Amino acid sequence: MAKNLTTRDEDYSKWYNELVIKADLAENSGVRGCMVIKPYGFAIWEMMQAELDRMFKETGHQNAYFPLFIPKSYFSKEASHVDGFAKECAVVTHYRLKTAENGGIVVDESAKLEEELIVRPTSETIIWDTYRKWIQSYRDLPLLINQWANVVRWEMRTRLFLRTAEFLWQEGHTAHATKEEAIAESEQMMNVYADFVENHMAVPVVKGLKTESERFAGALQTYCIEALMQDGKALQAGTSHFLGQNFAKAFDVKFANKEGKQEYVWATSWGVSTRLMGALIMTHSDDNGLVLPPKLAPDQVVIVPIYRNDEQFDAVCEVANTLIKELRSCGVRVKFDKRDTHKPGWKFNEYELKGVPLRIAIGPKDIEKGTVEMARRDTLTKEVVETTSVVARVGALLEEIQNNLFTKAVNYRTAHTTEVSSYDEFKKVLNEKGGFISAHWDGSSATEEQIKKETKATIRCIPLDTDNKQGTCIVTGKVSARKVLFAKAY
Amino acid sequence: MAKNLTTRDEDYSKWYNELVIKADLAENSGVRGCMVIKPYGFAIWEMMQAELDRMFKETGHQNAYFPLFIPKSYFSKEASHVDGFAKECAVVTHYRLKTAENGGIVVDESAKLEEELIVRPTSETIIWDTYRKWIQSYRDLPLLINQWANVVRWEMRTRLFLRTAEFLWQEGHTAHATKEEAIAESEQMMNVYADFVENHMAVPVVKGLKTESERFAGALQTYCIEALMQDGKALQAGTSHFLGQNFAKAFDVKFANKEGKQEYVWATSWGVSTRLMGALIMTHSDDNGLVLPPKLAPDQVVIVPIYRNDEQFDAVCEVANTLIKELRSCGVRVKFDKRDTHKPGWKFNEYELKGVPLRIAIGPKDIEKGTVEMARRDTLTKEVVETTSVVARVGALLEEIQNNLFTKAVNYRTAHTTEVSSYDEFKKVLNEKGGFISAHWDGSSATEEQIKKETKATIRCIPLDTDNKQGTCIVTGKVSARKVLFAKAY
Numbered sequence: 001m002a003k004n005l006t007t008r009d010e011d012y013s014k015w016y017n018e019l020v021i022k023a024d025l026a027e028n029s030g031v032r033g034c035m036v037i038k039p040y041g042f043a044i045w046e047m048m049q050a051e052l053d054r055m056f057k058e059t060g061h062q063n064a065y066f067p068l069f070i071p072k073s074y075f076s077k078e079a080s081h082v083d084g085f086a087k088e089c090a091v092v093t094h095y096r097l098k099t100a101e102n103g104g105i106v107v108d109e110s111a112k113l114e115e116e117l118i119v120r121p122t123s124e125t126i127i128w129d130t131y132r133k134w135i136q137s138y139r140d141l142p143l144l145i146n147q148w149a150n151v152v153r154w155e156m157r158t159r160l161f162l163r164t165a166e167f168l169w170q171e172g173h174t175a176h177a178t179k180e181e182a183i184a185e186s187e188q189m190m191n192v193y194a195d196f197v198e199n200h201m202a203v204p205v206v207k208g209l210k211t212e213s214e215r216f217a218g219a220l221q222t223y224c225i226e227a228l229m230q231d232g233k234a235l236q237a238g239t240s241h242f243l244g245q246n247f248a249k250a251f252d253v254k255f256a257n258k259e260g261k262q263e264y265v266w267a268t269s270w271g272v273s274t275r276l277m278g279a280l281i282m283t284h285s286d287d288n289g290l291v292l293p294p295k296l297a298p299d300q301v302v303i304v305p306i307y308r309n310d311e312q313f314d315a316v317c318e319v320a321n322t323l324i325k326e327l328r329s330c331g332v333r334v335k336f337d338k339r340d341t342h343k344p345g346w347k348f349n350e351y352e353l354k355g356v357p358l359r360i361a362i363g364p365k366d367i368e369k370g371t372v373e374m375a376r377r378d379t380l381t382k383e384v385v386e387t388t389s390v391v392a393r394v395g396a397l398l399e400e401i402q403n404n405l406f407t408k409a410v411n412y413r414t415a416h417t418t419e420v421s422s423y424d425e426f427k428k429v430l431n432e433k434g435g436f437i438s439a440h441w442d443g444s445s446a447t448e449e450q451i452k453k454e455t456k457a458t459i460r461c462i463p464l465d466t467d468n469k470q471g472t473c474i475v476t477g478k479v480s481a482r483k484v485l486f487a488k489a490y
Numbered sequence: 491m492a493k494n495l496t497t498r499d500e501d502y503s504k505w506y507n508e509l510v511i512k513a514d515l516a517e518n519s520g521v522r523g524c525m526v527i528k529p530y531g532f533a534i535w536e537m538m539q540a541e542l543d544r545m546f547k548e549t550g551h552q553n554a555y556f557p558l559f560i561p562k563s564y565f566s567k568e569a570s571h572v573d574g575f576a577k578e579c580a581v582v583t584h585y586r587l588k589t590a591e592n593g594g595i596v597v598d599e600s601a602k603l604e605e606e607l608i609v610r611p612t613s614e615t616i617i618w619d620t621y622r623k624w625i626q627s628y629r630d631l632p633l634l635i636n637q638w639a640n641v642v643r644w645e646m647r648t649r650l651f652l653r654t655a656e657f658l659w660q661e662g663h664t665a666h667a668t669k670e671e672a673i674a675e676s677e678q679m680m681n682v683y684a685d686f687v688e689n690h691m692a693v694p695v696v697k698g699l700k701t702e703s704e705r706f707a708g709a710l711q712t713y714c715i716e717a718l719m720q721d722g723k724a725l726q727a728g729t730s731h732f733l734g735q736n737f738a739k740a741f742d743v744k745f746a747n748k749e750g751k752q753e754y755v756w757a758t759s760w761g762v763s764t765r766l767m768g769a770l771i772m773t774h775s776d777d778n779g780l781v782l783p784p785k786l787a788p789d790q791v792v793i794v795p796i797y798r799n800d801e802q803f804d805a806v807c808e809v810a811n812t813l814i815k816e817l818r819s820c821g822v823r824v825k826f827d828k829r830d831t832h833k834p835g836w837k838f839n840e841y842e843l844k845g846v847p848l849r850i851a852i853g854p855k856d857i858e859k860g861t862v863e864m865a866r867r868d869t870l871t872k873e874v875v876e877t878t879s880v881v882a883r884v885g886a887l888l889e890e891i892q893n894n895l896f897t898k899a900v901n902y903r904t905a906h907t908t909e910v911s912s913y914d915e916f917k918k919v920l921n922e923k924g925g926f927i928s929a930h931w932d933g934s935s936a937t938e939e940q941i942k943k944e945t946k947a948t949i950r951c952i953p954l955d956t957d958n959k960q961g962t963c964i965v966t967g968k969v970s971a972r973k974v975l976f977a978k979a980y
Binding site for chain 2 (some may be wrong): 027029030031032035036037038039042043046062063064065066067068069070072074075076082087088089091092093094095096097098104105107116117118119126130138139146149151154166168201257268341478
């Protein structure tokens with residue numbers, strides 16, 4: 001193709017990296033593992049943020065902001081949490097630089113911190129240290145807080161959006177009077193995530209529970225949503241944790257119940273990140289570039305004028321401007337690219353690469369006939385539409401594209417979910433076809449670990465919506481309570 | 491008062507600190523100098539963000555995101571910038587912790603970074619390092635980018651919102667083909683800030699230029715807006731910098747002009763921060779608590795029910811719910827506090843403390859008469875309004891309150907801006923009355939420094955909208971081109 005993109009078949013991983021760069025979504029920075037999110041990529045993230053934020057507020061949550069830095073000692077307070085997180089972190093040890101004798105600048109050793117500060121990898125510890133002051137009585141509960149923030153997890157191998165040292169995310173942290181309420185909150189937020197990912201990102205997900213070994217460090221239960229990418233690898237799109245009373249105990253957060261008795265508070269936390277951008281890109285895009293679902297496209301429609309002289313240009317602009325006004329009044333995000341620095345063909349390529357759902361071309365011949373040419377990004381098909389019908393047709397097509405992308409992704413997933421009944425079959429499917437593999441597992445971490453070592457496949461989740469039929473584990477032959485979903489994963 | 495707030499007359503500084511805590515805006519965290527922005531405070535900041543973001547986009551800017559960390563060497567590239575910023579910064583030196591022999595966790599010395607990373611105090615360096623890749627030709631200009639981010643400047647003495655080690659802000663960074671265009675951009679953004687601060691925050695500002703010694707490190711010109719607080723001290727509410735070609739030269743950012751010749755790019759940067767929250771609080775609030783301008787109040791109206799039994803409660807709810815529906819359909823943000831855990835008197839106090847612009851009380855007697863009681867936060871006056879007129883009256887009152895707060899602040903500033911013609915008079919006014927002092931200054935940094943040392947007053951700005959009448963400097967008697975504005979400042 002003219003875009004010079006590597007195709008998915010040639011090298012899926014290279015295709016992804018090139019696409020992210022060429023569609024102007026993000027790029028690597030001069031800081032190892034940290035990305036720059038470019039304006040076009042950030043505009044998509046902003047649309048995702050806006051919708052998620054609306055959903056969080058609708059379910060009673062409020063935003064707040066907690067410090068970027070966490071004193072080292074806070075991490076030691078919750079034993080399993082420190083193992084999971086405190087290790088690969090950015091550590092602030094000094095608070096001043098000074099001019100060296102050679103004129104360069106160096107760290108001022110006299111400005112060493114008494115206690116090192118960790119750049120937050122997640123905020124449970126600093127937030128629960130704060131909640132101790134906020135929660136005294138049952139009247140202060142539930143406390144339903146969300147934070148939009150940057151976090152840092154030192155990663156050796158990074159990939160734009162999928163795994164970066166710094167990433168943007170939201171983290172919800174809630175406190176409840178009862179266990180049941182906290183579990184209901186964890187489940188609710190998993191459902192909110194699934195709703196958003198399926199109905200806005202058009203990415204189908206499986207809802208489920210993580211196994212013990214894949215759980216969040218400090219959680220009693222981790223709910224997750226798992227999506228399948230076009231290369232047959234799974235991607236964890238969001239997690240919601242039931243934390244029990246672990247953090248309340250670690251940070252001594254108690255409340256007086258209605259009877260005046262002191263009890264520890266029950267907790268949840270839940271998050272999604274700029275990783276969702278990776279899921280969005282990898283689920284829908286093709287060898288011509290990005291494909292965006294209309295609900296998250298910064299520009300849903302682009303109008304490209306075709307003309308040879310000023311007179312034609314003016315005539316095209318007149319038609320275009322009328323259409324733009326009508327489309328905008330219907331809430332459609334439309335862009336008019338009338339730059340004279342680039343040819344129409346170049347623009348067609350550009351907007352295909354950038355995944356704009358609908359392209360409208362208007363030239364002198366169209367004006368004569370009272371029509372425009374409309375091109376769909378998802379199917380790459382064109383149609384001629386009467387100018388008077390454009391607004392209605394755009395509305396219908398945007399909805400159709402949104403649904404089509406979801407259906408396509410569901411079909412792909414259905415075709416790439418395989419039930420197996422033996423370990424040999426498991427390995428064969430994993431190597432030849434990929435995708436989700438549904439298989440019986442005896443429930444032990446040892447078996448899970450063995451499968452991971454031997455095949456690189458992990459248990460993505462214990463699905464919540466399957467009927468729990470007993471069977472025998474494909475590896476050990478022991479009794480299995482239900483089938484679980486395996487895959488190689490990002 | 492029942493709020494137990496220190497009064498402004500007793501101790502202005504203590505009043506401010508107590509108010510921020512008691513109105514649930516923010517609090518200090520366990521991390522030195524870093525604050526927690528509580529949900530109510532954050533809701534106000536979100537409204538400020540939303541409006542500013544709208545204004546930035548309306549003037550053609552796009553959002554993006556750049557790394558939190560900046561390699562140390564980047565700072566050395568712009569000489570004056572390193573002096574201004576790189577010194578008091580959080581420095582990341584390691585990327586791993588490990589379990590110590592005693593079971594605690596310690597920094598893993600084997601995971602030392604080759605080059606230290608600075609937590610961004612401002613992002614000119616990392617952004618201009620990126621712009622080198624984005625800008626090749628005049629077609630790539632202007633580049634109009636904004637970033638919403640957290641930044642860290644190590645501060646020894648901190649105060650909630652006004653001066654904290656970590657704070658939230660936006661930073662605009664633009665690149666232009668010509669000097670004139672870059673200057674116009676700096677001026678435009680100063681005007682956007684002034685528009686926002688005056689018309690949304692209801693805080694009057696003086697627009698002006700910083701003197702050389704008060705300029706941003708690396709700028710050729712700093713435009714600013716200065717506000718006056720109720721204790722007679724000035725607060726810099728926003729700055730916009732014309733950076734010339736300094737950063738383009740430091741990071742080698744050139745473009746091919748229309749003739750194909752290579753030229754260095756011209757730059758601006760501009761920012762406002764959570765410090766604006768401090769300005770908002772200190773300009774309008776009184777001894778009863780926070781006073782919010784309606785445009786930035788998370789709740790513009792609160793309805794408090796008065797009742798003695800369930801029957802009365804149901805009757806009140808019926809009236810209230812009808813009003814709420816009508817008010818919301820007019821875009822009014824209204825809250826109905828029907829908690830039975832607190833008495834009406836407690837609620838009245840609470841919403842006065844939190845600065846809700848209008849309070850509506852509805853009781854059985856009101857229902858009989860077909861009226862409600864409406865109380866204004868700004869004037870603390872009450873009026874009886876017929877239920878059928880509530881929606882219209884609320885609309886009118888919210889507008890009136892917004893205007894009244896601005897007028898009050900303008901009047902305060904007018905009364906506290908004094909023209910002086912001698913240094914003795916200057917010192918007398920500064921000590922006895924405070925506020926802005928307009929005086930002739932000979933334009934030298936030496937004189938400016940002398941005045942600062944002797945009186946603690948600084949030149950807040952060289953106002954842009956005054957007629958430039960010559961005179962003689964109040965200190966040296968030398969020729970002065972114009973009067974400038976002095977004050978003690980936050």
